[in-house]
Amino acid sequence: MSAAPLPAPPLRLRRLGIDTYQEPVLYMHLECPVCRSEGFEAQSRVEMTAGGRTIVATLNVVQGGFLGVAEAGVSEAAWRMLQAPEGSAVALRHPPPLESLGHVRAKIHGRKLTAPAVRAVIEDVAAGRYSELQLAAFVTACAGDRLDQEETIALTRAMVDVGERIAWGGGRVLDKHCVGGLPGNRTTMIVVPVVAACGLRMPKTSSRAITSPAGTADAMETVAPVELDVPAIQRVVERTGGCIAWGGAVRLSPADDVLIRVERPLDLDSQGQLVASVLSKKVAAGSTHVLIDVPVGPTAKVRSAQAAQVLARQLEVTAQALGLHLSVVQTDGTAPVGYGIGPALEAHDVLAVLRNEAAAPPDLADRALLLAGHLLELGGAAPAGGGRALAHQVLATGAAWRKFQDICEAQGGMRQPPVAPFRHAVAAQRSGSVLAIDNRRLARIAKLAGAPRAACAGLALHVRIGDFVERGEPLFTVHADSPGELAYALDYAAVQSGTVHVSEDA
Known part of the structure; x- marks a missing residue:
């Protein structure tokens, strides 16, 4: 009688140093016994456990001597998520069926997403259970105007519920957001110190670029660290009254960060998802009063006053449903703002404005003062119609520049933006x-x-x-x-x- 075959030795974790952006990827050899016995194929979704942590990764199958048959190679994203030592034993299995994908297929075929369906999808997205292809299907199914008002509210609530929330106690907490489409429009880095210098709280969590050459977080990162966790954000705001941090470094609406990862290469930014993305992060950040800047122009994201009104209405209704006080202002979107387009170049413009330099771009200063004025009125620091004058005074006296330096130091230290060679x-x-x-x-x-x-x-x-x-x-x-x-x-x-x-x- 022949002996029973010996069990396959456990796979060992190997860090391959491959950058797959934020997507966790698993690499296995074609002849790996686990790969063969489990029937794993290229692009399979695989649940992997190492060092007590479990993630779901997309499988890539390799040949030759690149990877051993007893090794489970991982991309940098998977390595960060597992946080297990190299050489750790790795257990692999097929993940449970992704039931929420049925709701995505139904939406593709024209059915409306119910609130429980949206919640199920977003929970799975935030947990990393969706592959890039499945995420792309969901983003595409919701693109354009395919999300109605009820679906948008449900998506916003679900995005808030699956992440962390920051509590600031009583009082008003201010925030602003630009819907984008206007290069160089880096007003946030000026507005936050102006508002904070007037004694108001403005904990700004900003995004990196989705379809643009720079987001606020990208530009701010050339001047000071932006990857702050929730306790760090709270410390900075308690010390200075404001911050300009990257929202992706904290779990404020984490599903949105996953969706943005797919929206960027697809160059898609649907209106319903835009509303949910913006407002979910405002609610999660503890904001109470929010100003939305909507640039309008023939080559901006919003191309007509009528389209801006439709977007404003969707933002206002959704904000009201979530308990936010929201104001929308239409601004000129016919041309770029400032001189620079790109993270460091936009940061140089911001610094010139804050320092009151003669060569500072006047349009960037004017736009920032307009928005800061609205926020000062929303926050009760200025009477109706008096916000812009107060903002101008704070900028002209150097108080905004001093506050910006305080914020940068509190976030980890100020530095000079780089210059291209x-x-x-x-x-x-x-x-x-x-x-x-x-x-x-x-x-x-x-x-x-x-x-x-x-x-x-x-x-x-x-x-x-x-x-x-x-x-x-x-x-x-x-x-x-x-x-x-x-x-x-x-x-x-x-x-x-x-x-x-x-x-x-x-």
């Missing part, structure tokens, strides 16, 4: 007046140059609508961290003659 100017091909500037094309050029991944990358705009330029004068300068990225961006710019539209004046 490779730069090239794009010149006007003819003399004439600047008639229009395409926000989307400029943003695209900045991203091709490496922003926001390379903090120093992007572009510096040298003209404004209405300016007269001579042939050969620079319209903008592309900044890059490598010659390859610089060339890539310039190649695109060369075929986009309408990015900065110059008239044919003699």
